[in-house]
C-alpha cells in the first residue's frame with residue numbers, strides 16, 4: 001500500500017477544562033465535522049505537505065531534517081505554524097518505530113524501505129480552524145494512524161494516542177491531551193491527563209448547541225494566566241479545581257442517564273468556576289446568558305475560554321429559540337454532531 005486516506009473528528013470540551021491540566025478528570029465529546037489526511041509513501045526521502053486550510057502549500061523538506069529549524073528554538077521558527085504538528089508527528093513516528101540503523105539502511109528488499117521513504121501529506125478540514133475544534137491535534141492523529149498503516153506497524157489506538165500526545169506536548173508545552181483522545185477514540189470520554197484514564201461513555205444522545213464567539217482563543221496564554229492566579233492564590237484555585245473535578249463526576253452520571261436537567265445545572269456551575277478562574281469573556285457570557293434565558297437547561301464556555309465556542313443543552317422544543325438567542329447577541333451557531341466516531345481509514 002502506497003497511499004491512504006484517514007479522517008479524525010474535532011472535539012468539544014463538555015466539563016472540566018483547566019482543572020484537567022492539574023489532574024482532575026474532564027468530559028470531552030468528539031464532533032463532526034472531520035479533519036482528513038491523504039498520506040502517500042514516496043521514494044525520494046522528502047517530506048511534503050499541502051494544508052490549504054492553514055495556508056501551507058508546497059512545503060518540502062528532506063526527511064533527515066524533520067523538526068529542525070531555527071537553532072535558537074527547540075523546534076525552529078522556520079517551520080510554518082500550520083506545518084508544525086504534521087512535521088513533528090512524522091518525525092516522532094519514524095524515530096519511535098524504527099532504529100537509527102533501520103532509518104539509514106536502503107535496499108533491504110523489504111516491502112517498506114524506511115531509508116528511502118519520503119512522505120507526502122495533504123490535509124483538509126470540514127471545519128474552520130478558527131472554531132477551536134482541535135484541528136492540529138486531529139491532523140496529528142490522522143498522520144500517525146496513516147503512517148502506522150502504510151508502514152505495516154498497525155499501532156493500537158492507545159499507541160496512536162501516546163505518539164500523538166507526545167507530538168502535541170513537544171509543540172505546546174503543557175496540555176492534557178483531551179483533544180488527542182477525542183480524535184483517536186471518538187465518542188464521549190471521561191479523561192484524565194496524559195490518557196491515565198480514557199473511559200468511553202455509553203450515551204443515549206447528546207444534542208449539543210454550539211455557538212462560536214467570533215474570537216480566536218489562545219490556549220497557551222489562558223493556561224498561563226490561570227497558572228499565575230494559582231501561584232498567587234494557591235488554596236482558592238486548588239479548591240476550585242477540586243470542585244470542578246467533583247462536578248465532572250456528577251455530570252458523567254447524569255449524561256449516562258440522559259438526565260439533561262442535571263447536566264444543564266452542572267454546566268452552569270462549571271461556568272461559574274470558569275468565571276472565577278478568569279477565563280470567561282463578555283461575549284461568551286452574553287451568548288451563555290441568552291441561551292439560558294431562551295430556555296436552555298444550561299450553558300457554558302467550552303475549552304480554554306477567552307473566545308472560541310460556548311455550548312448549551314436545551315429541551316427539544318427550545319432548541320430553535322436558543323439558537324436564535326445566540327445569533328441575536330452576535331454569536332454564530334455552528335451545526336455539529338456530537339459523540340461521533342474516532343480516527344478511521346476512509347480509503
Ligand code: PMV
Pocket residue numbers: 013016017018019020021132174175176177178179217219223302303304305
Ligand atoms: O482551547 P482548547 O479547546 O484546546 O481547550 C483547552 C483546555 C484546557 O484544559 C485549558 C487545556 C488542556 O490541555 O486541557
